[in-house]
Amino acid sequence: MFADLFRSLGRPDVLDLARQSHYFWALLPEIVLALGAMGVLMVDVFQKGSRSEASRPNVAWLTLATLLLAAVANLALVDVADRSDVGMVATDNFRMITNFIYLGSAALAIFLSMGYLDRRGINRGEFHVLVLFATLGMMLMGGARDLMLLFVGLEVMSVAIYVLVGFDRLDPRSSEGSLKYFLLGAFSSAFFLYGLALVWGTVGTTNLRGISQAVIGGAAPFGGIFLAGMALTMVGFAFKVAAMPFHMWTPDAYDGAPTPVTALMSTGVKAAAFAAFIRMFVIGFGGATDVWRTPVFWLAVITMFGANLIALTEGSVKRMLAYSSIAHAGYLLVALLSATREGVAAFLFYLVVYTIMTVGAFGIVIANSRESGEERVALEDWAGFAAQKPLMAGLFSIFLLSLAGFPLTAGFLGKLYILRAAVEAGLAPVAVLLVLASLISYFYYLRVIVVMYMRPARSTDDHRHAWLPGPTRWAVTAAGVAVILLFFLGSKPMGWALRGAGSLWNPVPGAAAAEVQPGTQTSLR
Amino acid sequence: MLRSYLPALIMLAISVANAIFMVVLSTVLSPGGRTKVKSAPYESGMDPLGGTRERFSVKFYMVAILFIVFDVETVFLLPWAVSLRPLGWEGFASAMIFIFILTVGLVYEWKKGALEWD
Numbered sequence: 001m002f003a004d005l006f007r008s009l010g011r012p013d014v015l016d017l018a019r020q021s022h023y024f025w026a027l028l029p030e031i032v033l034a035l036g037a038m039g040v041l042m043v044d045v046f047q048k049g050s051r052s053e054a055s056r057p058n059v060a061w062l063t064l065a066t067l068l069l070a071a072v073a074n075l076a077l078v079d080v081a082d083r084s085d086v087g088m089v090a091t092d093n094f095r096m097i098t099n100f101i102y103l104g105s106a107a108l109a110i111f112l113s114m115g116y117l118d119r120r121g122i123n124r125g126e127f128h129v130l131v132l133f134a135t136l137g138m139m140l141m142g143g144a145r146d147l148m149l150l151f152v153g154l155e156v157m158s159v160a161i162y163v164l165v166g167f168d169r170l171d172p173r174s175s176e177g178s179l180k181y182f183l184l185g186a187f188s189s190a191f192f193l194y195g196l197a198l199v200w201g202t203v204g205t206t207n208l209r210g211i212s213q214a215v216i217g218g219a220a221p222f223g224g225i226f227l228a229g230m231a232l233t234m235v236g237f238a239f240k241v242a243a244m245p246f247h248m249w250t251p252d253a254y255d256g257a258p259t260p261v262t263a264l265m266s267t268g269v270k271a272a273a274f275a276a277f278i279r280m281f282v283i284g285f286g287g288a289t290d291v292w293r294t295p296v297f298w299l300a301v302i303t304m305f306g307a308n309l310i311a312l313t314e315g316s317v318k319r320m321l322a323y324s325s326i327a328h329a330g331y332l333l334v335a336l337l338s339a340t341r342e343g344v345a346a347f348l349f350y351l352v353v354y355t356i357m358t359v360g361a362f363g364i365v366i367a368n369s370r371e372s373g374e375e376r377v378a379l380e381d382w383a384g385f386a387a388q389k390p391l392m393a394g395l396f397s398i399f400l401l402s403l404a405g406f407p408l409t410a411g412f413l414g415k416l417y418i419l420r421a422a423v424e425a426g427l428a429p430v431a432v433l434l435v436l437a438s439l440i441s442y443f444y445y446l447r448v449i450v451v452m453y454m455r456p457a458r459s460t461d462d463h464r465h466a467w468l469p470g471p472t473r474w475a476v477t478a479a480g481v482a483v484i485l486l487f488f489l490g491s492k493p494m495g496w497a498l499r500g501a502g503s504l505w506n507p508v509p510g511a512a513a514a515e516v517q518p519g520t521q522t523s524l525r
Numbered sequence: 526m527l528r529s530y531l532p533a534l535i536m537l538a539i540s541v542a543n544a545i546f547m548v549v550l551s552t553v554l555s556p557g558g559r560t561k562v563k564s565a566p567y568e569s570g571m572d573p574l575g576g577t578r579e580r581f582s583v584k585f586y587m588v589a590i591l592f593i594v595f596d597v598e599t600v601f602l603l604p605w606a607v608s609l610r611p612l613g614w615e616g617f618a619s620a621m622i623f624i625f626i627l628t629v630g631l632v633y634e635w636k637k638g639a640l641e642w643d
Contacts, residue, residue: 020615038629045636 004425006076019088026091029074036066037132044125049405064129067107074099088146096401098275102138105268108359113260115469134160142275147196147206165257176258184249192236198229208284216287240273244303254322263362266325267355282339289339301457303330304437311444318377335418343347344501346421360479361399367468384457392450395480402483404445410486587639
């Protein structure tokens with residue numbers, strides 16, 4: 001339906017990035033988003049002072065419109081082939097699917113921020129602009145086929161997020177989280193950049209396709225320097241996806257940040273870092289799979305068990321969700337570990353599910369607040385929630401059960417796909433460990449549900465301030481419905497995910513098989 | 526491959542030699558003698574002692590940030606201006622996009638009042 005429309009507008013079916021004009025099409029979603037973000041900034045700053053607060057055009061809706069436009073531009077690039085060897089940006093369905101995930105997670109974060117920002121007295125237009133620029137950074141990072149663009153995207157995303165974490169600058173916890181995230185993020189950027197430099201130094205190119213061919217062909221002189229480069233980039237990615245033992249900043253930053261920002265960080269930022277991680281390790285270092293498998297295996301195991309065990313001890317629901325998001329990084333690492341088409345497809349599917357259920361859960365956390373806007377995140381604050389707010393409690397239960405991976409929720413199906421991919425890739429022990437780690441996590445997810453349904457509230461109107469503005473309520477409800485629907489209708493999105501995953505190895509649909517096949521393994525010396 | 530780094534090595538040697546030469550020269554040629562004023566830090570009459578946590582206006586910070594932004598702009602635009610012809614219209618368009626983005630930032634700051642001292 002859309003394909004003909006975009007073709008009539010002049011979109012080429014096969015991109016050739018040696019030609020400048022094709023760059024315009026390859027970067028169309030990013031261009032739309034950047035222009036939109038600048039437009040929102042201008043509209044916001046010119047409205048201030050000239051009109052009263054109430055009559056200001058709602059910046060949040062403008063932001064959502066920008067995200068929608070970028071999504072339409074993204075749609076224009078679905079199924080477009082790219083047969084050029086040069087070019088810093090990859091045009092394949094993997095990038096398009098992950099772009100939709102970032103845009104969706106940003107839109108959900110904006111929905112959550114409606115009303116919330118007013119309650120905390122931080123409703124400024126800059127919030128929305130920064131969310132847009134962070135999303136732009138995510139899209140550049142996840143879609144980069146070149147180490148330079150990868151790093152630029154990483155920084156655009158990170159700098160915007162550092163500011164967003166400390167957006168409530170009068171709240172000491174918000175500032176503390178921001179400073180901690182900034183310092184550790186700067187460290188990890190330095191590690192990452194050093195790793196990139198070492199990889200470039202041994203391979204001689206910053207292009208991921210060139211790196212991939214050099215690694216498989218053994219053309220580059222591998223040795224300690226290349227391995228050190230690989231290890232340092234792995235550390236950088238582990239910081240950004242919050243894998244243990246590089247997670248120290250996560251609980252404080254997630255806890256201190258305004259909750260819509262926490263939702264964005266645990267979904268969009270993580271998705272972008274993982275997309276770049278996969279593009280670099282599964283494709284770029286695809287020939288060295290058996291070299292990086294062992295460290296990533298331990299990273300995944302430590303993350304899954306460590307995060308789930310620490311989450312057991314957390315008394316705050318928001319911090320519990322922070323550790324839960326670390327644990328989910330471990331599950332996604334298992335999908336990465338498979339390094340096959342099925343593994344990447346399972347990753348994409350789980351990422352969609354994870355984004356929906358996590359943002360939904362944070363939406364309910366926002367709802368349960370005092371009149372002053374202060375959140376009530378302690379476990380005891382949820383006592384009797386179900387009796388007074390049955391719909392919200394029901395939705396929260398759906399999200400928590402899905403995060404735990406219960407049947408009849410999409411979280412179950414997502415974990416099943418990851419397990420299947422791991423077993424098919426010959427990683428049955430990891431699959432067993434994933435199941436064991438999930439068993440631990442059941443305890444703390446179910447504990448919240450038990451408190452909500454089985455403990456009496458302090459007073460009969462204890463939760464009278466639990467409330468969400470209209471648009472937020474609809475977004476959270478839609479997320480709850482989607483979590484259930486994806487369980488029953490999961491095979492069709494999984495088909496798209498498989499196609500998107502395949503495009504990583506073979507960006508020209510229908511062309512002769514690419515020289516790099518999924519799961520290719522050659523040993524290094 | 527290492528041979529291509531030879532000019533850098535020579536450069537390094539010259540700068541080290543130059544630095545040593547300057548220090549030695551000033552030790553030999555300077556009149557010497559230590560008065561109380563001479564050994565005071567900064568030699569400017571300002572007392573450098575005092576609390577380290579003194580507050581200063583955030584306006585200085587805004588000016589510093591603005592300076593860096595336009596400083597970096599100059600760093601990019603000077604080489605561009607020199608090689609405008611070989612870069613052609615593509616180079617021209619790229620630089621215009623860059624300037625446009627900076628202008629948006631400038632307009633934002635202007636409207637926010639960051640350029641007014643009081």
